[in-house]
Amino acid sequence: MPSLSQLNGSLHIHQFYIDKLEANRELLFSSDPELAQLLDNVAAILSEHAVALAEDIAEMEYEDG
Template structure:
């Protein structure tokens, strides 16, 4: 099982790439709507993973107290 630090790092990486995907999705919306939609879908999948990671981190932090 990954450590709390590894999970927190993974969450930060997820959030970084979600932001990148959203920025590019907005930029491409007018010129390439299909690609923009694909990027939006990828951001949604990463967001789901980020939420699950955040819940796992909260559980691990709760166990430490």
């Protein structure tokens, strides 16, 4: 099982890429809607992973506290 710091790092990386995907999706929306939709789908998957990571982090912090 990863450590709390590893999970926090992974969550930070997920959020960084989610933000990047959403920013690029906005830029591409008018010029390439299919690519914008693909970026949106990838961001949604990463967001699901981020939620699971946040839940794991909260559980670990609760157990430690």
